[in-house]
Amino acid sequence: MGSRSRRLTDRQWALIAPLLPSNEGRRGHPFGDDRRVVDGMIYRFRTSTPWRDIPREEFGPWQTIWKRHRRYASDGTWDRVLQALLAQADAAGLIDWDVSVDATIARAHQHATNTTRAPTRTQGALSNYKNLPFDEIEPAGHGIGRSRGGLTTKIHHAVDGHGLPLAIVVTGGQRNDGAMLEQVLDDIRVPRVGGGRPRTRPDAVLADKAYGSGVNRRMLRARGIRAVIPEKSNEIAARKCKGHKGGRPPSFDAGAYKDRNVVERSFALVKQWRGIATRYDKLAITYRAGAVLHAVLTWATLLGDMP
Structure with a gap:
């Protein structure tokens, strides 16, 4: 296989391979050449090529790559791999728990939209899997x-x-950013290497004005999370109109807020994968799995560079 087609480094694969499902106790044809198949998944999302056009001579039959990706997407394999890597990173002190939250839009290609869709008001969100049908x-x-x-x-x-x-949560493009804050935070789950309850609570949440509702501020306060969210101009005006009855303005650390741009940079990186920047997948589970796979490689790269 040529170096241009190889997407996984040896160090990345050494971290990921032990976390993938094994053939033990599994019926049917055993999995073969896992690295080649995962390389094919990465190639597909990196280039946005149709599944049928994945080079067979480099990655094997496209059907194998698609079926494995579909399986890993529906059974939560990539979520478990990501959580295992996060656990290693947290144990090494590599996670900064001042968390930034935001959302980005991806245009849906016509090939992704020729499915039956429910009315907009009923559209849900997709986050971590919980062994559901x-x-x-x-x-x-x-x-x-x-x-x-x-x-x-x-x-x-x-x-x-x-x-x-x-954490990665997928919704319809019309969904309000601020209304999703609680679900995005609920998606954070970092297991402890030495056992015990996983860490789910950041030290602080940095977000823009779209997340500054009273509901979100109360939710963060109840969880003991410091909110670094500016007030909306209309909220400031309404509070001032009430005079002393309007209460004090919420605390806001302008210096800490300058670090919120890291989430914008993370979107710039994930959208370098053309299959994420534009959605070609009909199913939300397979599209989100591509974004989670990108996250897996990001953490595997960081851990693989450790001495």
Whole structure:
């Protein structure tokens, strides 16, 4: 296989391979050449080539790559791999728990939208899997909604203080960013290497004005999380109109807020994969799995560079 086609480094694969499902106790034809198949998945999302056009001579039959990706997407394999890598990173002190949250839009290609979709008001969100049947995992409307840009999907990201992904939630493009904050935070789950309850609570949440509702501020306060979110201008005006009855303004650390740009940079990196920047997948689970796979490689790269 040529170096241009090889997507996984030896160090990355050494971290990922032990975390993938084994053939033990599995019926049917055993998995073969896992690295080649995963390379094919990465190639597909990196280039946005149709599954049928994945080079057979380099990655093997496209059907094998698609079926494995579909299996890993529906059974939560990539989520478990990501959590295992996050556990290693947290044990090494590599996670900065001042978390930034934001969302980005991805235009849905016509090949992704020729499916039956539920009305916009019923469209759900897709985050971590909880061993549910497929029809309960795949959200109504397949995570595609109509926004100003047409039919779109929205990726909600929570990243650590270095801009490295901790949580990925997919919704229709019309979904309000602020309304998704609680679900995005609920998606953060970092197991402890030595055992014990996984860490789910950041030290602080950095977000823009779209997340500054009273509901979100109360939710963060109840969880003991410091909110670094500016007030909206209309909220400031309404508070001032009430005089002393309007209460004090919420605390805001302008210096810490300058670090929120890490989440914007994380979107710039994930959208270098053309299959993420534009959605070609009909199913939300397979599209989100591509974004989670990108997160897996990001953390595997960081851990692989450690001495």
